[in-house]
Amino acid sequence: MKTSVRTGQITTLLCENSAWKAYVEIGLDPALQGIDVQKIPCSGRVEAGLLLALLERGSAGVLVVGCPKDNCTYLQGSYRAEKRVAVARAALREAGLDENLVRLEFLSSLDSFRLRDAVLDFKRYLDDHSSS
Amino acid sequence: MFPSDAMCVPEGIRFAAARVKAEKLDKLLIAGCAAILHEGYCERISRAAGIPASGIDAVALPARASSAEAARIIRRAHAALELMPRFEIRRVPLSQEVLVVGDGQAGAQTAREIAALGYRTTLIEKDAPAACAAARDMEVLSPATLASLDGRPGAYTARLRTGREGEGQETECVFGAVVIAEGVPGADTRAAPFSPGRVIALSDLEGCFERQPRRDWPRLVAIVLDFCIDEGRASTQAAVHSALAVRERFRRQVTVLLRDARVAARGLEALYDQAREAGVTFVKHAGSPRIRSSREGVVISCRDTVLGEDVEISCGLAAVSVDGLLARADSCLAAAAGIEVDGYGRLQQNNVHLLPELSNRQGVFVIGACRGEAYQPEVLRDARDAAFSVHTLLSQKILKVELSHAVVDGDRCALCLTCVRVCPFKAMRIDEKEKKADCIAESCRRCGICVGECPAKAITLPAYTDAIMMARAGMAERPTIGAVGKR
Amino acid sequence: MITAVRKPFAEIAGMLAGREKVLLLGCGTCTTVCMAGGEKEVGILASTLRLASRKEGRTVRIDEATIERQCDREFYETVRGRVAEADVVLSMACGVGVQFCGEVFPDTVVFPALNTKFYGATVAQGVWAERCSGCGSCVIADFGGVCPVTRCSKSLLNGPCGGSQNGKCEVDPQSIDCGWQLIYDRMKTLGQLEKLEAVTPLKDWSTGRFGGPGKIVKEDALP
Numbered sequence: 001m002k003t004s005v006r007t008g009q010i011t012t013l014l015c016e017n018s019a020w021k022a023y024v025e026i027g028l029d030p031a032l033q034g035i036d037v038q039k040i041p042c043s044g045r046v047e048a049g050l051l052l053a054l055l056e057r058g059s060a061g062v063l064v065v066g067c068p069k070d071n072c073t074y075l076q077g078s079y080r081a082e083k084r085v086a087v088a089r090a091a092l093r094e095a096g097l098d099e100n101l102v103r104l105e106f107l108s109s110l111d112s113f114r115l116r117d118a119v120l121d122f123k124r125y126l127d128d129h130s131s132s
Numbered sequence: 133m134f135p136s137d138a139m140c141v142p143e144g145i146r147f148a149a150a151r152v153k154a155e156k157l158d159k160l161l162i163a164g165c166a167a168i169l170h171e172g173y174c175e176r177i178s179r180a181a182g183i184p185a186s187g188i189d190a191v192a193l194p195a196r197a198s199s200a201e202a203a204r205i206i207r208r209a210h211a212a213l214e215l216m217p218r219f220e221i222r223r224v225p226l227s228q229e230v231l232v233v234g235d236g237q238a239g240a241q242t243a244r245e246i247a248a249l250g251y252r253t254t255l256i257e258k259d260a261p262a263a264c265a266a267a268r269d270m271e272v273l274s275p276a277t278l279a280s281l282d283g284r285p286g287a288y289t290a291r292l293r294t295g296r297e298g299e300g301q302e303t304e305c306v307f308g309a310v311v312i313a314e315g316v317p318g319a320d321t322r323a324a325p326f327s328p329g330r331v332i333a334l335s336d337l338e339g340c341f342e343r344q345p346r347r348d349w350p351r352l353v354a355i356v357l358d359f360c361i362d363e364g365r366a367s368t369q370a371a372v373h374s375a376l377a378v379r380e381r382f383r384r385q386v387t388v389l390l391r392d393a394r395v396a397a398r399g400l401e402a403l404y405d406q407a408r409e410a411g412v413t414f415v416k417h418a419g420s421p422r423i424r425s426s427r428e429g430v431v432i433s434c435r436d437t438v439l440g441e442d443v444e445i446s447c448g449l450a451a452v453s454v455d456g457l458l459a460r461a462d463s464c465l466a467a468a469a470g471i472e473v474d475g476y477g478r479l480q481q482n483n484v485h486l487l488p489e490l491s492n493r494q495g496v497f498v499i500g501a502c503r504g505e506a507y508q509p510e511v512l513r514d515a516r517d518a519a520f521s522v523h524t525l526l527s528q529k530i531l532k533v534e535l536s537h538a539v540v541d542g543d544r545c546a547l548c549l550t551c552v553r554v555c556p557f558k559a560m561r562i563d564e565k566e567k568k569a570d571c572i573a574e575s576c577r578r579c580g581i582c583v584g585e586c587p588a589k590a591i592t593l594p595a596y597t598d599a600i601m602m603a604r605a606g607m608a609e610r611p612t613i614g615a616v617g618k619r
Numbered sequence: 620m621i622t623a624v625r626k627p628f629a630e631i632a633g634m635l636a637g638r639e640k641v642l643l644l645g646c647g648t649c650t651t652v653c654m655a656g657g658e659k660e661v662g663i664l665a666s667t668l669r670l671a672s673r674k675e676g677r678t679v680r681i682d683e684a685t686i687e688r689q690c691d692r693e694f695y696e697t698v699r700g701r702v703a704e705a706d707v708v709l710s711m712a713c714g715v716g717v718q719f720c721g722e723v724f725p726d727t728v729v730f731p732a733l734n735t736k737f738y739g740a741t742v743a744q745g746v747w748a749e750r751c752s753g754c755g756s757c758v759i760a761d762f763g764g765v766c767p768v769t770r771c772s773k774s775l776l777n778g779p780c781g782g783s784q785n786g787k788c789e790v791d792p793q794s795i796d797c798g799w800q801l802i803y804d805r806m807k808t809l810g811q812l813e814k815l816e817a818v819t820p821l822k823d824w825s826t827g828r829f830g831g832p833g834k835i836v837k838e839d840a841l842p
């Protein structure tokens with residue numbers, strides 16, 4: 001029997017220049033209640049080891065959201081994040097796990113509804129694919 | 133723990149400030165609805181309460197959260213806030229001297245405006261003599277080039293090489309800000325399909341008609357833009373002007389081939405319409421048209437993106453805009469100034485946050501053709517923008533910097549140079565004495581890119597350590613069971 | 620520096636089969652700089668191993684540590700106790716460190732997590748290329764500063780072979796420059812071309828690896 005992934009188990013890392021601003025506009029949306037979000041300075045802050053550590057320590061899935069690649073406030077962050085997330089996903093594949101437990105999305109500070117959809121889509125995916 | 137009514141309104145902020153002062157708190161966690169997540173809220177509390185904003189965190193609780201859920205959220209934020217260090221504020225003086233590189237139209241204009249704002253301005257120009265050599269309101273050095281630019285906004289150390297190549301001398305000067313208006317080097321005409329009398333540069337077009345006897349004038353003339361690289365408004369303006377001239381003065385058919393007509397400026401769209409009404413034909417090509425010239429004439433083959441077909445245009449004369457050829461990238465200045473270039477070798481990365489005059493280094497501005505803007509009115513506007521930006525930075529005389537920048541652990545640092553290379557803002561340097569990388573607080577943007585890249589995990593961003601981020605996610609930091617550095 | 624790349628995960632997991640307590644030991648010098656075995660890579664590999672074993676329903680303890688170098692005895696002092704507690708040490712140093720660790724702890728099984736590649740330089744961020752073969756008697760002074768032993772696929776000492784086309788080596792024209800083209804171009808720039816007219820005699824290969832395991836003793840440094 002599949003149980004719904006507790007929303008508090010999903011870790012969402014939101015870049016403060018884009019995704020966090022989008023989140024603040026819709027933070028009161030009931031659909032997002034309980035989603036654990038935290039602000040990061042740039043998607044380029046994430047590193048494969050940290051993403052894997054979050055999964056090791058109980059996160060059901062990690063969603064990283066940053067600025068569109070040629071629109072990164074810090075110029076290179078989104079490009080770097082893409083590479084780091086690729087390393088984390090490769091590691092998950094090697095470990096025999098689903099690489100989609102780590103996901104990277106790009107959107108702008110105006111894309112509140114895209115952010116909501118991305119988070120809910122990720123939750124749905126984790127619900128459908130959780131093994132316990 | 134203090135319960136309160138609405139925290140997002142002024143009463144709530146005053147309440148928080150009063151509690152901080154009464155209890156002599158140095159950190160404050162506020163739990164409320166999502167309204168308190170808005171930008172500036174923590175800063176407002178900080179100002180009212182008199183404690184640094186880094187010691188204040190705001191978390192949003194869901195509307196119908198159970199007390200267990202609310203407790204969980206608050207516990208996590210609390211654990212993270214406990215780990216947050218207190219940041220000192222450093223006050224650094226800003227040099228009131230400004231360096232302008234290049235005395236073309238943009239450079240000369242911006243230097244004049246900056247000098248008029250009261251800053252000691254130095255203008256350097258690599259070709260002698262400089263056009264404004266006689267200017268009295270600034271120091272002009274030519275021939276002079278920039279050999280290197282180290283330091284921080286407000287105190288950039290520039291090594292200038294003056295005199296002719298091989299015989300000059302080097303001087304070191306400190307500038308608060310730098311404006312680069314270098315212009316573009318000549319296009320690499322080796323790649324041009326020029327052939328005398330048949331395929332010429334656009335700038336020679338009208339002269340060509342004037343020199344030739346009327347009977348030798350071609351029936352159809354083609355003007356080609358965007359031959360290798362995309363051009364800008366200046367080229368569209370020049371092409372449309374020339375096309376109208378050939379059409380109206382010399383009464384010849386004209387076809388203009390371009391990837392796109394760039395008319396986003398006052399009057400340009402009207403000019404374009406005027407040309408079309410005068411009978412100039414515009415063909416939008418998909419890039420890289422092929423030009424073959426022979427005794428019979430010139431044939432241009434390209435893909436017409438409007439028709440969706442390959443077309444061939446036979447004409448007697450083709451004029452190619454030289455700005456559409458790939459310029460020989462002169463990376464010397466970019467490397468010397470620590471500026472990243474775009475795909476065309478121009479001194480500004482393709483990122484909208486930098487427009488119009490910013491570079492990847494704070495306090496170093498790029499204007500005019502060297503950043504890809506050759507359109508006259510914009511060039512002058514660039515010059516003015518840069519002058520104002522310099523003024524905005526330097527007029528405050530003292531820069532207050534919160535010392536929350538990246539920190540390098542010297543025991544772990546392997547001097548691999550990764551952070552130095554990867555920092556988009558050139559905020560990392562090697563400290564030769566301490567034998568480790570070191571972050572320049574005034575240049576650091578606190579983005580954390582270096583933290584993620586460092587192969588030795590030697591760099592931390594104090595407000596966003598792994599421990600703080602894991603605590604926010606409700607987890608203890610992954611124990612690297614005493615990951616020993618080199619202690 | 621010495622460059623290395625991590626072994627495929629499946630190979631590493633295979634080595635560790637049946638082991639329950641692993642010390643994953645990183646190296647803070649060469650393999651940190653070439654991004655194969657520093658503290659960051661230790662963290663990533665440790666997490667991957669733990670996640671993999673959890674998926675398979677096994678419990679395995681992966682202890683992580685990074686020391687300055689694994690080719691000098693003293694740096695192991697700080698991890699002596701942890702080596703003793705582990706069933707096996709998985710070293711992320713180059714082949715030198717892997718072996719030396721086994722010499723420092725003769726009763727401990729030490730496995731290599733990396734494949735050691737070559738002596739190389741950082742030609743660009745994230746790109747390392749081989750420059751030296753460690754032949755033991757360096758002759759690059761005669762070749763404009765470019766090593767014919769390393770840069771030529773065949774280690775020819777008297778000019779290129781017929782497989783040199785457009786400055787590329789026939790072994791892999793996409794990615795290997797002809798070493799002799801490099802030598803020629805450099806010596807032309809330096810104005811030394813006439814040196815190439817001298818015939819280089821047979822090299823004494825015994826000064827390098829082909830003479831057996833090497834050893835250096837610096838008399839004035841001995842206590």
